[in-house]
Amino acid sequence: MTSKNLILRISSAVFLSSMLTACIQNPQRTGAISVPVTPVISAIVNPIDDTPTPKRPAVDAAPDTTLTPEQIAQIPDAVPVDEPLSKYGNVSPYRVLGESYTVLPKAKAFKQVGTASWYGKKFHGLRTSSGERFDMYQMTAAHRNLPIPCYARVTNQANGKSVIVKVNDRGPFHASRVMDVSWAAAAKLDMLGKGTAKISIEVVDPKTMNANTAVAQNNQAPAPEATPASPTTTMFFVQVGAFGTMDNAKNLQNKLAALVTMPIEISQAIEPKPVNKVQVGPFSDEASAEKARNYLLQVASINPIIVKR
DSSP: HHHHHHHHHHHHHHHHHHHOOOOOOHHOSSSSOOOOOOIIIIIIIOOOOSSOOOOSSSSOOOSOOOOHHHHHHHHHOOOOOOOOOOOOOOOOOOOEEEEEEEOOOOTTTTTEEEEEEEEOOGGGBBBTTOBBBBBTOOOEEEEESSSSSSSEEEEEEEOEEEEEEEEOOOOOOOTTSSEEEHHHHHHTTTTTTTSSSEEEEEOOHHHHHHTOOOOOOOOOOOOOOOOOOOOOOOEEEEEEEEEESSHHHHHHHHHHHHHSSOOOEEEEEEESSOOEEEEEOOOOHHHHHHHHHHHHHHSSSSOOEEEEE
16 A cells, blocks of 8 residues: 555545544434524514423423313403513514514504414423513413504403403414414413314503503503604505594494404594594505405405505
8 A cells, every 4th residue: 555545544534533523422403393584583573592491392282280260260361551562573574484474563443353372381481572481371472463562352252251461472373373372361261172262352452441450550650652663664554444433443343353364453543634544454565465455355345445654
């Protein structure tokens, strides 16, 4: 064997040995599913908690400790508080799994009907889009479009049971569902057995809540009015009606909520004269708004128009 061949064989052996050592020290993860998510979403919408959790289940589940119906009934609803928008979770528009979503700048007079699901043990302790840690025993929820935080009354249309939740997370990113509620909220709504339920969502305004509803008293000076992270973003809506009285606007909102699962809100203007505009949306682009307009033409006797805000 020549000295040149010997040197080549020694070099090859050293290279293969170093590669084998690296593979042993850094084994590849198997069975992991890679989902493309934009950098904004990984940091804002659903921050990743790197805390080791060896007992976290592969699929979602209820708590290990079973609560009695009496204990579930004693879980308090979320108490609506007038607070500024979260520093995180309100970037608009944002993209998840190739779809674009728009966050409403405010949640007043918002109503929606659709299917809800729940999440629990698998996500317990992880950070929500607002930065708060998810607690499956608290009355919270995730929504794609509502500003974070806000509060909503969620009613199970099958049994009439109703709870108030704090919206502090983004999701569910499934076209067939409009909201994910915590395990505690699902338990009080009596939807754990089936896993999903047809619900109605109605945003609760802490400033105008009924006097007999529990409202947190905040003795601190009122926080300044917050604005979304991207206040200049153009949003598209499908306007289905405009009325001088709020009662007429709410009547149309309720009728549409029984026909479509899209978000429906009432936008108020006071100049040059008071008007209550019933609008479906938001949509991140005009093409999506046009699709919604065409759908509304088919299911309701209305003459909708596309507006920008």
